[in-house]
Amino acid sequence: MARKTGSHAEITGPRIRAAALRLFARHGYAAVSMRQIASEVGVQAGALYTYTPDKQALLFDLMRVHMENLLESWAAEAVFGDPWERLEGFTRFHVRYHLDRPDEVFISYMELRNLDTDNFRAVEALRRRYEMQLQDILADGAKVGCFTVPDTKVATMGIIAMLTGVSTWFRDTGRLSRSDVEGIYWDMTRRSVSSRFTDLPA
Amino acid sequence: MARKTGSHAEITGPRIRAAALRLFARHGYAAVSMRQIASEVGVQAGALYTYTPDKQALLFDLMRVHMENLLESWAAEAVFGDPWERLEGFTRFHVRYHLDRPDEVFISYMELRNLDTDNFRAVEALRRRYEMQLQDILADGAKVGCFTVPDTKVATMGIIAMLTGVSTWFRDTGRLSRSDVEGIYWDMTRRSVSSRFTDLPA
DNA sequence: GTCTATAAGAGGATAGAC
């Protein structure tokens, strides 16, 4: 773990963030010490402070960057078309993105309470912007009559919670592939807003 | 906050657990100190160790008792009948129970990673038993043809995640009552397993 | 840019008085 003195500015910064991400996701922000992060990177604890003003900024950066990347990625591959196509695009994107970044997802949902007030507000604003992407699709679909959504906001929260939950149980070693899972969640999502439902048992 | 010396065995124990529950839910297990818990109860830190061998046992007890209560409560009011009735019973029970105990729910989902290996296994086993309650309903309903469930296990995880998520956003001061919310979630749940869906857009 | 050393304090847990 020990290493010789030397300059590694270009790689150490990202390595610190990667180590912090992994450790925060595994053990939780409050349970991880700066020494653990440093040890994982292969530097002494003091060296971390060349790259981050403090531990809080490390957490905030990870969460902010994750939310910004999420919004940018969705903006880049958002599907245009009728509400069904847009909903399918969002659902598959969300499941895939979350399966690909389990650690980022985990800390972004679990460590909100460890953010300082201002940092919390900033991350919450980003998260709300993302949720609005789905809410707009649901509202549009309800307006033109292809979806039946009893309450747009609750449906948004419900669907996002359902989809995000995939990262709590999915393992690549399991019986289902990522693409299987994407399809299954899309199937449940489309059913959950289906209009063809007025004749079900009360 | 200071208090006089005296005996309060019957009430101090529960008060310690209540304070720990509240603080763990608010700030996270690792971020809460024994001194904070003691201060909330109105005793000195040393006095806590009359009631718990250590901090870990405090967390484990809260989680174990919550899961046991959840299972008992469901056993007591589980609905018998056809799969639709059973599913509605489970859905409404789950939403109501989780709305009534936001702190217990929060720590039971967030603090799993702070449990020691054995404690983790014990809580996980209880959680699995609870999830099986829903999975059995879905499997029975699929078998007799009233539900269409592409994958029973994924549907179980998806529905539980969707329903449990209610506690992340619901506030009693909001525009919806608890009973509204229960109904909306039931509506989404029943749609999500509806059979009447083979003719939707691909 | 990284190291060593250290400041200043908070953490969990225990001992023994009352």
Added chain:
DNA sequence: GTCTATCCTCTTATAGAC
């Protein structure tokens, strides 16, 4: 049953050598 006092370890963060 609770208090006070304390042990010992670990914490975040900084200072200054290299």
